[in-house]
Amino acid sequence: MVGIDEVARLAGVSTATVSRALSGRGSVSAATRARVETAAAQLGYVVSSTASSLASGRTRNIGVLVPFVDRWFFGAVLSGTAAALMGRGYDITLYNLSADRDQRRRVFDTFLRRGRVDGVLAISIALDDDEIGRLGELGLPVIAIGGPNPLLTTLTVDDVTVARLATAHLVDLGHREIARIGASPEFDIDYHIPTRRRQGFEQALTDAGIPPRAELFEPADFTIEGGSRAAKALLARSDLHPTAIFAASDEMAIGAMLAARELGFRVPEDLSIIGVDGHELGEFFRLTTVDQFPAAQGARAADAILDEIEESDAAPPRDGALPLPFELIVRGSTARL
Structure with a gap:
């Protein structure tokens, strides 16, 4: 097993310098650090986590x-x-x-x-x-x-501002009948992100003089499947004619897009859909979103x-x-x- 003294000999420095260079603690020039790292790599030397912890008081x-x-x-x-x-x-x-x-x-x-x-x-x-x-x-x-x-x-x-931005985008495009896919109470936990996104949605509608309508809401579970079920429930009702959907997550928005197309709605010609998060599949589905760069x-x-x-x-x-x-x-x- 390779020891620190062998690294020191190959790098032409002291064992103390090797320790400082590989631990990141203490003053070591960039050139010396590079020489030590090269020697350690050549020899296959890895700092012992136990020894490093004892010496530095850290576990890394x-x-x-x-x-x-x-x-x-x-x-x-x-x-x-x-x-x-x-x-x-x-x-x-x-x-x-x-x-x-x-x-x-x-x-x-x-x-x-x-x-x-x-x-x-x-x-x-x-x-x-x-x-x-x-x-x-x-x-x-x-x-x-x-x-x-x-x-x-x-x-x-700021999830309130995030949802407000997403909804304002739909309003700016001329939409007034805007449905929302959010979360049922059992998913509104921890920092109450679904509630905050609902608040931002409603604030954007109020700013535009559009009264929020409870019948234009359908709960889901922040999954693609849940978003699909919620969108089908909204779009299948004969008394509702939403022209846009705000989904509180990209996964639910993707589910809504799939459901809309299955029901014969063209996206975005018949129905605009926007999500939140910045999901990696968003570009593939050409989904408009508010990216929060997770x-x-x-x-x-x-x-x-x-x-x-x-x-x-x-x-x-x-x-x-x-x-x-x-x-x-x-x-x-x-x-x-």
Whole structure:
């Protein structure tokens, strides 16, 4: 097994310099760091995580809390997070934090207290005051995506403004009979994103002098299948004649597009459809959407927590909300009435 002394001899430096170069701690010139990394790569040397942890007090591992691991949005955020962490030499430990109280308690009381992580990321999951307090007892940086949460540093998208932007786009195209596919109450959890998107939708209609109509709403479960079922329910009614649909997620919007075409509606000639998220399938379906760049959210969260860890170990948490960007992407699923 290759040792650090062999890397030092090949690179022509001391073992202490090798340690500083490969750990990222301490002052090492760029040329020396490159020479050490080349020598380590040639010899197949990898820093022992145990030895590195003992020497630096760090595990170079970040704990990530997510409510779902099988949903596209969370997978996209995790992809960005993992890529950014790996790029800076950190591992990731994933904790699927469900609604089950006993399971959540084990995560906070046992797993996170084992001292195996240098910080915690919470992705679009609402933590109660007790859970936030338990995280605080760990003395580790904590960054959340979602919120806002006044007790944590959060990266957050303004979902009210996102939905308002999407709906205003339909209004600007001349649509007045605009249906909405949102979420039923059991899916309106954590940061109540469906509710906030409903509020933005209704605000845009009110701004345009259009009274929101309850009969133009159909609940779904933020999946393509759910969006398809909801769109069929809306479009099959003889008393409703929507010319546009705002779907609270791209997956539901894609489902609505498929359902509309199945029922003989042309998109966008007969029916305009807009979604939210920036799903990777959106370009394929030519879906107009408000992109919230989920992979970039994950990367930004990873960079934020590593900056706290590496730049100032003793710095207090920077509580408050940090806004995340979003952008209206107009494609072929919306058109002027």
